[in-house]
Amino acid sequence: MDMDHRPRTRLLSLVTIGTLFLGTSACGGGGGSGSAGRQSGDLVVAVATEPSTLDPQLVNDRSSRIVTDNLFETLLVRDETSQIQPKLADKYERVDDTTWRFTLHPGVTFHDGSPFDADAVVFSIERIIDPDFDTQRTSYTEGIEGARKVDPRTVDILTDGKNPVLPAEMTSIPMVSPASAGQQSFGHEVIVGTGPYKFGTWQRGREISLVRNDAYWGEKASIAAFTVRVVPDAQTALSALQAGEVDLVFDLFPEQAKLAPQVKEIRASDFSYVAFNTHRKELSDPRVRQAMNLAVDKESLAETIYQGHATPNQAQHLAKGMLGFNASLSPFPYDPEQAKRLLAEAGYPNGFDIELHVPIGRYSKGEETADFVAAALGAVGVRAKVVKHDWNDYRELGRVKGTESGAFDLKYGWNSNEWFDAARIKSHITCKGASSKFCDPKVDELVKAGADTLDQAERQRDYADMWARLHENPYSIYLLQQNYIFGASQRLEWNPRPDDSYFVSTMRLTS
Structure with missing residues (x-):
């Protein structure tokens, strides 16, 4: 408009x-x-x-x-230092491997006057995990089996096994009114x-x-x-x-920052990437996907399009201090000649044609980044046509399964990791993940290992190994860790x- x-x-x-x-x-x-x-x-x-x-x-x-x-709240919340704190729940504890118990704050009501109680929690949990409820928050509900009322102020959240990120999930599932949710x-x-x-x-x-x-x-x-x-x-x-x-203005362009009355900037837990549909024949060979990573100059992208307000990520949707971060990994270097050699080895000496999909106006410099990536891929023979969508259309179309007609070949986006935990990526990289167009049984095995233990050191090792595997067999082109730039x-x-x-x-x- x-x-x-x-x-x-x-x-x-x-x-x-x-x-x-x-x-x-x-x-x-x-x-x-x-x-x-x-x-x-x-x-x-x-x-x-x-x-x-x-x-x-x-x-x-x-x-x-x-x-x-600002309208809705969660059982738990992160404070300014990203630590998990009580919100609608005053306390919580793990009862056993498949049960977490939450004690609710007394006297809370919804805006419609109905009580916030265990019934409301059970309703909210059962609603969001219902397979017929077409939520786009599936990555926040992984492993949750349901909820059970213990008494008016006590509720159990049930999981399908050990779930070490259940508290983090509870910072991401809004509680809704049984009397009003979904009503018109x-x-x-x-x-x-x-x-x-x-x-x-x-x-x-x-x-x-x-x-x-x-x-x-x-x-x-x-x-x-x-x-x-x-x-x-x-x-x-x-x-x-x-x-x-x-x-307050969200997503100031880098060149606008010096023109705002105040600039508020923070290194975000968002990581930009271009996801592959590995079910497409040309993208099924890991050598092709490695080549496409080598084709893109991430340093130049950060310095030109973002004017230094972003930095190449270390080939993973994590940063130092997040659980599962693999410090031994580095960004794929910019090496277009090696990219051409890998494409030739994989049987594509003359490259191939493909589409790269991006939403309009959703991500800061998203369209420009898509054009930059497409030009870089074109330079090694992968002729990527950039297709731009209205955000709401992109959001729906982008969830078409990789094996189905109409699935995106390449999808530009940002992956947020507000859990600061590698488990957050599960739906994007597992064979049955709701947002995944990628399948590697070894990755699934490591994801499962990280989810099946409450030992944080074991989880760190499993997820670090997972990212090492995703470096050999990339699920995406790993681009930048983004900064949020706000004008105030x-x-x-x-x-x-x-x-x-x-x-x-x-x-x-x-x-």
Whole structure:
């Protein structure tokens, strides 16, 4: 969508408007909040893509999380240092190899007034693991068999064996209201959580507003209301930030950083890559995939496209300090001549034609990176046509199984590792993984070994070996560890988190 650079009309008080819609449906249109000035105490965040839904159990992208992180909560949460802490659960313990017990915080209610209790936890767990529930959070539910009520404040989470990452999974599964989840009102979702903010309005294609939950069970947020505004054009978003129309812009381009009133940057737990569909004949030989890794100059990519705001990752979706990191691995060197030799050995001296798929506007410099990779592959004979998709279309099409018609040959994306644990990658690299187009029984064996022990030293060894195997038999072109670059107004006090969570209750406005 083309947008001009003129300042937008300011918003009506979201507190006034939001009170009309608390705990109701995602209404849009008439009487909206965009026709007059916003209150000085309100926050406005600009995002490039609009969420397809605000059901937090269905999706997990950044444009959704800035909304859902503040409406919904989890049993456990990571603090600013990434350590797991209690949230809706006051404590938890492992009862046996297949049972974890959680004691819930008393007196918590959903925005619709219904209680948050063991029944709600059982409902939330059973809902997200239901095979008929088409969640895109499958990597967060691996190994969870179900949930069982012990008493109103106690619930057991059941696993299909030892599950050393169950606490991490519980930081990633939002709790939803049994009375409201999946319900519709006036043709729109009913959006009800336990969080410090309540849903206000949704003007489709334009903005979503939230208002403070003054009945919140925990510490009250200082910001009375906030709006998430859809601004697909990056220059328009920056202009709005400079003009004081917005307070926070996601995914500033590197060249924009010096133009923002404030820059907030952090080395992220996101790793960019191009996944292979190894079920395609031309990509089935590991030598071809090694060659494609050697064809791409990651240092040049980091320094040119990202202007130093990223760094080549060590051929794994982990960084130092994360469990499973293999310190002996290095990025594939840039060696186009060796790439050509490997392609010839694999039977492709003249290369082949293929498609590289990328979403529009979802990842900072994503389209430019796809073009860079395609040019690098072309230089060694792999003629990659870049195909660009709307984000929501890409998200659906990208999950087509590698053995099925319409599956992407090559898929550019970022893999987030907010668990700081190699187990997070399971769904992308195992033979039956929901997001996988790759199958190596040795990798599956090592993944299973890492999942079947609670000994962290053993898990470290198993996952380090797994990444060594994925270096010999790559599932993707390993690109960069990304930085998150945010533009902020001078009045915003906030520090970004490496786990890509966005809690407005931790933000402050100075005026």
